Amino acid sequence: MSEQHKIHTVVDIYGNTYKMVGTETSGHMRLVASMVDSRMREINALNPSLDQAKLAVLTASNAIHDYLKLKEQVEQLENEIKKLKE
Amino acid sequence: MSEQHKIHTVVDIYGNTYKMVGTETSGHMRLVASMVDSRMREINALNPSLDQAKLAVLTASNAIHDYLKLKEQVEQLENEIKKLKE
Numbered sequence: 547m548s549e550q551h552k553i554h555t556v557v558d559i560y561g562n563t564y565k566m567v568g569t570e571t572s573g574h575m576r577l578v579a580s581m582v583d584s585r586m587r588e589i590n591a592l593n594p595s596l597d598q599a600k601l602a603v604l605t606a607s608n609a610i611h612d613y614l615k616l617k618e619q620v621e622q623l624e625n626e627i628k629k630l631k632e
Numbered sequence: 633m634s635e636q637h638k639i640h641t642v643v644d645i646y647g648n649t650y651k652m653v654g655t656e657t658s659g660h661m662r663l664v665a666s667m668v669d670s671r672m673r674e675i676n677a678l679n680p681s682l683d684q685a686k687l688a689v690l691t692a693s694n695a696i697h698d699y700l701k702l703k704e705q706v707e708q709l710e711n712e713i714k715k716l717k718e
Contacts (some may be wrong), residue, residue, distance in 0.1 A: 603691075606671070616699060
């Protein structure tokens with residue numbers, strides 16, 4: 547992919563600025579950033595003593611957990627489609 | 633949920649120890665931890681100047697991005713099932 551096709555988006559997450567570069571739209575990247583920011587604030591409210599690095603690690607863990615659960619759902623749906631097509 | 637049904641798992645992510653508490657099996661939590669750890673190491677290899685908090689925030693963003701993409705896939709599969717059942 548050439549540099550000219552990359553989309554640059556500046557987002558703010560938990561008080562820090564990040565320059566995101568990729569193929570996703572700025573709208574998508576801003577949605578991602580706002581979800582990470584909200585989750586960090588939620589986890590901070592529950593564990594106010596955590597430093598920012600640990601807070602972000604727990605946010606990442608939380609997101610990976612949701613990803614794995616959704617992956618199970620995709621597998622179930624794919625199996626259902628397979629059966630419906632038989 | 634009573635405290636006795638909660639599962640406690642100690643995991644190591646990027647050199648720090650975290651005590652995870654929840655309803656998921658220890659195996660699931662260790663998988664989550666190892667995925668977060670691997671992604672942090674991958675992102676660090678690409679951006680060695682990032683501090684650990686920013687590295688974890690980018691890891692969380694990466695995971696939320698994957699989650700949203702999978703969510704689109706779930707919606708597509710659900711639509712496909714709906715059509716197959718018509």
